[in-house]
Amino acid sequence: MHVDKAKKRIAKLVKAGDKGYPKISIEYFGESSDSATLVVVGFTLEEGAAVQEEKFNSKDNARESEVIQSALVKIIERANAKSVLEVPGISLL
Numbered sequence: 001m002h003v004d005k006a007k008k009r010i011a012k013l014v015k016a017g018d019k020g021y022p023k024i025s026i027e028y029f030g031e032s033s034d035s036a037t038l039v040v041v042g043f044t045l046e047e048g049a050a051v052q053e054e055k056f057n058s059k060d061n062a063r064e065s066e067v068i069q070s071a072l073v074k075i076i077e078r079a080n081a082k083s084v085l086e087v088p089g090i091s092l093l
Helices: 003-015 066-079
Strands: 023-030 038-044 052-057 083-092
Touching: 003 066, 003 083, 023 066, 038 066, 052 066
Parallel strands: 023 083
Antiparallel strands: 023 038, 038 052
16 A cells, blocks of 8 residues: 555545544653654553554654555554544654
8 A cells, every 4th residue: 555545545544533442652752852763552451451552663754654654554453443533643662
């Protein structure tokens, strides 16, 4: 999947808002606010359940990585997530 297409798909799901469980959360981390080198994806099956996390590292900007963005779309699809939440911006490491 092309990186722009994957990013648009994720943005559309984020824009839809909180629709309940299961939920996927996405947070980007980096050394600066310009480039994310780490992505943390959290999965919560139901209210009160422990959050399961998966991390993706990138040498370049993970927001522009076709592999990482496509993987995020696949994770969302396979989890049957009703809600996709994204922490805005890039959190500093």
